[in-house]
Amino acid sequence: MSCRKYQKWLYLNRSGELNPGQIEKLNKHIESCSSCRQLKKRITQAGLVIHSLRVSEPVLQQPDRIADKVMNMIRSEVSERKKLKRFSPNAAGDLITHLSRIRFHLATVLIFLAFAILFEESMVLKRIVKLENRMTRITNKMEAQKTTLPKSELPNRMILSGTKRSVILESINEDYIIIKKADLDHFIQTIAHSKYFGNIAINQWKRMNPEIQIFFDDSTLNAAEIRQIQHTHPGILDRIKIL
Amino acid sequence: MSEQNDNLIIQCREGDTGAFRKLMEKYQTYVFSVAFRFLCNEEDARDIVQETFIRIWKHIGRYNFQQKFTTWLYTITTRLCFDKLRNRKRQRNLKKIHETEHPESGPDIEKTFQNREIAILITRFAEELTPKQRMVFILRDLQDLTIQEVSGILNMPVHSVKSNLYYARKNIRTRIEKWEKCHEL
Numbered sequence: 001m002s003c004r005k006y007q008k009w010l011y012l013n014r015s016g017e018l019n020p021g022q023i024e025k026l027n028k029h030i031e032s033c034s035s036c037r038q039l040k041k042r043i044t045q046a047g048l049v050i051h052s053l054r055v056s057e058p059v060l061q062q063p064d065r066i067a068d069k070v071m072n073m074i075r076s077e078v079s080e081r082k083k084l085k086r087f088s089p090n091a092a093g094d095l096i097t098h099l100s101r102i103r104f105h106l107a108t109v110l111i112f113l114a115f116a117i118l119f120e121e122s123m124v125l126k127r128i129v130k131l132e133n134r135m136t137r138i139t140n141k142m143e144a145q146k147t148t149l150p151k152s153e154l155p156n157r158m159i160l161s162g163t164k165r166s167v168i169l170e171s172i173n174e175d176y177i178i179i180k181k182a183d184l185d186h187f188i189q190t191i192a193h194s195k196y197f198g199n200i201a202i203n204q205w206k207r208m209n210p211e212i213q214i215f216f217d218d219s220t221l222n223a224a225e226i227r228q229i230q231h232t233h234p235g236i237l238d239r240i241k242i243l
Numbered sequence: 244m245s246e247q248n249d250n251l252i253i254q255c256r257e258g259d260t261g262a263f264r265k266l267m268e269k270y271q272t273y274v275f276s277v278a279f280r281f282l283c284n285e286e287d288a289r290d291i292v293q294e295t296f297i298r299i300w301k302h303i304g305r306y307n308f309q310q311k312f313t314t315w316l317y318t319i320t321t322r323l324c325f326d327k328l329r330n331r332k333r334q335r336n337l338k339k340i341h342e343t344e345h346p347e348s349g350p351d352i353e354k355t356f357q358n359r360e361i362a363i364l365i366t367r368f369a370e371e372l373t374p375k376q377r378m379v380f381i382l383r384d385l386q387d388l389t390i391q392e393v394s395g396i397l398n399m400p401v402h403s404v405k406s407n408l409y410y411a412r413k414n415i416r417t418r419i420e421k422w423e424k425c426h427e428l
Binding site: 016043045050059069074075 | 268271276280285293296300358361364368383384385387389390405408409412415420
């Protein structure tokens with residue numbers, strides 16, 4: 001064991017601070033270690049000063065004055081309590097006295113409760129309005145889809161272009177998907193990580209046109225790039241066919 | 244002794260102010276001693292004595308007879324001392340006692356000097372300690388309480404008490420040595 005541990009023990013060597021095992025180990029170590037012996041001496045010397053501080057107790061001057069002051073405060077409190085009792089002729093009187101004391105607190109609690117109820121109601125109303133708006137939006141959307149996208153006019157080709165954050169559907173009236181070469185990486189990532197476009201938009205589109213296949217524009221890809229995609233994203237082949 | 248205390252406390256609970264005065268006379272010097280050693284200021288320590296006993300009177304119904312009365316007393320005292328120190332720091336008027344405090348005049352001038360000497364030494368040696376280290380040192384080394392008692396009063400695990408004590412003693416030893424060197428020169 002290092003000296004550091006023993007040095008800590010040397011500082012904690014007053015009765016009851018170390019267990020007998022620790023004391024024995026410490027004593028053995030001190031016998032063989034001169035620096036720890038030296039430290040023990042210095043701690044003992046400092047201990048003498050601390051001892052003198054322990055022995056010289058601070059003196060409370062005029063203790064009666066403090067006692068009198070405290071007793072006066074206590075007595076006045078006790079007599080006030082007694083007065084309250086004396087003035088209330090019966091239990092009903094006591095109750096009234098207590099009620100008058102706590103009526104302020106009761107009023108505070110009631111005001112707080114009223115505010116809490118009002119707040120809660122306004123929150124519920126807000127939620128209902130939100131839900132209604134949402135329902136209206138969904139209904140409008142469904143109706144618009146029914147009218148603008150009849151099955152005969154469903155899209156059969158997509159041209160995709162990309163931004164830094166997402167792949168955007170530009171046109172949906174062709175037989176296959178054309179991906180701009182510059183956006184390819186991002187498109188692959190999007191589909192590979194099952195983000196919005198990969199999972200939802202393409203699947204929905206395919207559901208509407210089960211016979212449709214999604215292609216990349218062969219003019220934008222060379223054979224090495226296609227191999228690279230197949231190698232880095234094998235799962236993508238389930239979703240996309242590359243010409 | 245504890246049986247006598249218990250009787251006094253039971254009487255206090257029944258509203259006996261005489262019994263409370265006896266209890267106060269018995270223990271006010273202990274409270275003063277801890278408060279003075281911690282705050283190093285006589286006026287503040289007297290305030291602590293007053294506040295401690297008023298608090299004891301108010302909450303005597305909450306006293307648990309399983310616990311030692313002195314432990315409860317010291318717990319209240321130490322909490323008030325910590326609060327006082329915090330307030331003092333807030334007010335930014337923590338003055339070095341040996342620079343600012345002047346002995347009061349009056350018949351107890353010797354006692355005042357004795358207190359002043361103690362305050363100067365404690366301030367000098369324990370100046371750099373954190374409030375916790377300082378309180379642990381005062382309760383263990385100056386009030387001579389056991390580690391377990393200190394742990395109960397400060398609501399601190401025994402190992403934390405020992406750790407605080409170690410750092411306090413180490414720091415104080417260094418300061419004592421420096422002080423002794425200065426005196427030799």
